[in-house]
Amino acid sequence: MAIKPGRLGIGIIGAGKVGAVLGHALRAAGHAVIGVSAVSEASKERAELLLPGVPVLEIQDIVERAELVLLAVPDDALPELVSGLGAMGAWQVGQLVAHTSGRFGTGVLAPVKDAGGIALALHPAMTFTGMTLDLARLGDCCFGVTADPAMLPIAQALVVEMGAEPVVIAEADRVLYHAALAHSANHMVTLVAQAAQILADIGVEAPNQVLGPLLRAALENALTSGESALTGPVARGDVGTVAAHSAALREHALDTASTDVLDAYLAMSSATAARAAKRRLLSAEEYLGVQAALSSDDGEPGVLS
Numbered sequence: 001m002a003i004k005p006g007r008l009g010i011g012i013i014g015a016g017k018v019g020a021v022l023g024h025a026l027r028a029a030g031h032a033v034i035g036v037s038a039v040s041e042a043s044k045e046r047a048e049l050l051l052p053g054v055p056v057l058e059i060q061d062i063v064e065r066a067e068l069v070l071l072a073v074p075d076d077a078l079p080e081l082v083s084g085l086g087a088m089g090a091w092q093v094g095q096l097v098a099h100t101s102g103r104f105g106t107g108v109l110a111p112v113k114d115a116g117g118i119a120l121a122l123h124p125a126m127t128f129t130g131m132t133l134d135l136a137r138l139g140d141c142c143f144g145v146t147a148d149p150a151m152l153p154i155a156q157a158l159v160v161e162m163g164a165e166p167v168v169i170a171e172a173d174r175v176l177y178h179a180a181l182a183h184s185a186n187h188m189v190t191l192v193a194q195a196a197q198i199l200a201d202i203g204v205e206a207p208n209q210v211l212g213p214l215l216r217a218a219l220e221n222a223l224t225s226g227e228s229a230l231t232g233p234v235a236r237g238d239v240g241t242v243a244a245h246s247a248a249l250r251e252h253a254l255d256t257a258s259t260d261v262l263d264a265y266l267a268m269s270s271a272t273a274a275r276a277a278k279r280r281l282l283s284a285e286e287y288l289g290v291q292a293a294l295s296s297d298d299g300e301p302g303v304l305s
Helices: 018-029 041-050 059-065 075-087 107-114 132-138 148-159 172-201 206-228 239-256 261-279 284-294
Strands: 011-012 032-037 068-071 094-101 118-124 143-145 164-166
Touching: 011 018, 011 059, 011 075, 018 041, 018 132, 018 143, 041 239, 068 075, 068 206, 075 094, 075 107, 094 107, 094 148, 107 132, 118 132, 118 148, 132 206, 143 148, 148 164, 172 206, 172 239, 172 261, 239 261, 239 284, 261 284
Parallel strands: 011 032, 011 068, 068 094, 094 118, 143 164
Antiparallel strands: 118 143
């Protein structure tokens, strides 16, 4: 692929689900992907699918040749990788180095800055399959971007070129930003799995068919109307129903010898009641009634007797 004026030679370190997809998007924007690192057979196949013709290179070779290095590695591996390459003198003056971690800002790229490079944090706020369908999803995706003020337009421009929307996150707020995303997306999967498990346990043959319309509507309403969309027995202060739910889930926990569903229900119901009371959807009396209904006989929610 010929490099257009102003286009970059990009090296991808980590041909995981994120790296391969973002590399494809940057290539589609006219940049040249000069190399990709891939160790496992799955990552090599992914690189071949999404980055055909791009050579699989050693990490040092990629850093040596690339004008922009995209680090798409697990969060916990990022600091050691960056510092290790810094100790080897691999980073270059003027080189752009971007990572895709949600947890870290540009502080983790201090060795890059020390070498005269430009540090960027570009975190896509979406889940990836590592397949071509992710490319269409980028159009609805936001990236949490962090960079020094003078370099922020570069980070924003790269995100826009990939078809996504940049959202500036302060360095000090990166962990909270990432916690918010994990709390919503990751825990939603657990929540859905728990609800599906309960339905399956009582003999519902297609739990997802039952849950699908309800959950899609609830998510859309929550994103559109926020907490104004809250419904259900906790928000209504329907203490009798909350108590019945709690009792049924305690029995279910005993039957299955597992408290994870019960614990999650009690914790989320308590949090929902607290937020509803704060918004004056529940009176003080109703709030206390809901909390009492959630408590077990010994006052320790989630404990099997």
